[in-house]
Amino acid sequence: MTDTKTRILDAALALFNRFGERNVTTNHIAGELGISPGNLYYHYRNKAAIVSALFDRYREHLLTLLTVPEGPLTWEDKMGYFEGILASMWEGRFLHRDLAHFLHQDPVLRDRYKVFVEDSLARGLGIYQRLRDSGLIEASDEELRALLVNTWVLAASWPGFTHGLNPEISGDETLDRGLLRQGIYQIICLEAPYLRGEALDHLDAMKREYRLDETALDRLFGAVGQVRSE
Amino acid sequence: MTDTKTRILDAALALFNRFGERNVTTNHIAGELGISPGNLYYHYRNKAAIVSALFDRYREHLLTLLTVPEGPLTWEDKMGYFEGILASMWEGRFLHRDLAHFLHQDPVLRDRYKVFVEDSLARGLGIYQRLRDSGLIEASDEELRALLVNTWVLAASWPGFTHGLNPEISGDETLDRGLLRQGIYQIICLEAPYLRGEALDHLDAMKREYRLDETALDRLFGAVGQVRSE
DNA sequence: GTCTATATCGGGATAGAC
DNA sequence: GTCTATCCCGATATAGAC
Known part of the structure; x- marks a missing residue:
């Protein structure tokens, strides 16, 4: 299993490409991975960083x-x-x-x-x-x-x-x-x-x-x- | 002077082209025209309508x-x-x-x-x-x-x-x-x-x-x- | 590293007076 | 038709426990 930081990137990319970044919230990304929003923000300080x-x-x-x-x-x-x-x-x-x-x-x-x-x-x-x-x-x-x-x-x-x-x-x-x-x-x-x-x-x-x-x-x-x- | 409905469209178009629709709020549009947000919503039921x-x-x-x-x-x-x-x-x-x-x-x-x-x-x-x-x-x-x-x-x-x-x-x-x-x-x-x-x-x-x-x-x-x- | 709970903030949209 | 005041909601981001 790759590390969380990379998995966040992968999930975000897939969702962004599919729905457009504007329509994908940080919660969506976290939810897709089965992690909490807080955890996501531990790895990236904000959405723009992703x-x-x-x-x-x-x-x-x-x-x-x-x-x-x-x-x-x-x-x-x-x-x-x-x-x-x-x-x-x-x-x-x-x-x-x-x-x-x-x-x-x-x-x-x-x-x-x-x-x-x-x-x-x-x-x-x-x-x-x-x-x-x-x-x-x-x-x-x-x-x-x-x-x-x-x-x-x-x-x-x-x-x-x-x-x-x-x-x-x-x-x-x-x-x-x-x-x-x-x-x-x-x-x-x-x-x-x-x-x-x-x-x-x-x-x-x-x-x-x-x-x-x-x-x-x-x-x-x-x-x-x-x-x-x- | 053209009617407000048209002026809203003109102002919105100029702002959208310049800054991107996402970065232009309905308040900006109203402000640009010197009218109130409420007035804008009288003419268009929401932003998507514009x-x-x-x-x-x-x-x-x-x-x-x-x-x-x-x-x-x-x-x-x-x-x-x-x-x-x-x-x-x-x-x-x-x-x-x-x-x-x-x-x-x-x-x-x-x-x-x-x-x-x-x-x-x-x-x-x-x-x-x-x-x-x-x-x-x-x-x-x-x-x-x-x-x-x-x-x-x-x-x-x-x-x-x-x-x-x-x-x-x-x-x-x-x-x-x-x-x-x-x-x-x-x-x-x-x-x-x-x-x-x-x-x-x-x-x-x-x-x-x-x-x-x-x-x-x-x-x-x-x-x-x-x-x-x- | 990860969670839960929550604060914050801003933009979209409405209510009701004028 | 237009205004002011305000509500609402959702998304970002944080605090603090585990």
Whole structure:
């Protein structure tokens, strides 16, 4: 059994992602773990400290994944990156969802978040440049930077977008996984025009791999899944 | 002088966008207008009713802008569309920022929001198809749908993204306008690979038109503005 | 480290006068 | 339509025993 401090973080993360931090009280978290509210406050001096600790964890994980690798990259490396990064951002989705409030109430977090985004984008650019050197994508520096920002925003916002369309089913493992995969599909489409070489050769296969089929899309999005003109 | 009911909505919108709905109490809104809290509750039975009314307003405005036009389109039409739609989504940015909470607490809004997104995407697809017919863009149906969803998510999330990097300066008219324009630039980059004909001819000009210069970017984003490898 | 009991506080919302 | 005064409630956080 892991220690209480960690278990509180795990429980809080699950509840925050599912219901939104605003709708999860410290009592809920304690109740979920079968411990008392007092005990929770023994480990974290307040709710914001829990959020802050979750941010730390999230940042560490994501920045690790964003380490610019040595040597040339293959398209499999590239997909591995995407999977990991997207999954990590999905895991920390409550943070992006209620970001405005967290930054509003915690000036320290505000500064740390800004640095975090800067770091992430810097590393992301490094990776994209490596991909370009490896002949997997072709784009000017300006195109690369715009693509990078769009990728970041989309990856960070996708969970919130899907949650808006399915507030009730969040927390269902299978469906959550489907939504995440569809997010990867959207990112693939984002950079599709810039792919070259073996990345381009595998584009269609990757699209098929991640795109949800009609029935799954239908279940997740309803009419949004298969947009049609009126 | 417009009626109190409308003034409440206007004040609430401004405060919500600036500080986040969560950080704006009904007393703040009343105080901002120089009216009493009781008076506010005479016009709206609770805070959620204000949010709901603002959503109505927002939806009406956006769906009007998304009406599929008659006849072929020019690239100027296209930019006009973008300007209007992005400005409208910027105007309603607090809604997208705290969407999770609003949908959580108001089941009616939940359903109406979903229909709204479906409608918007359907109309958006209609417009994109019209643009394709007019020879301004070239893309398969699948590419068009993915592009549409990415555009929507980016447009809806851009204000939240920028706010996260500049929580303090929100509310400043000039800077807000700069951030909005940079958002349009990002959207232009999103669809750049699919542009054809006169839209393509004007691409560079449009990028220059909307992209903020280095000093402005620097002021708005700091290091994020000019991402560099480490 | 963990519990129970409780203090505190602030925002949402109402009652009733004017 | 608008005001003042106030209630209510729930969530955060603490005190002190075990």
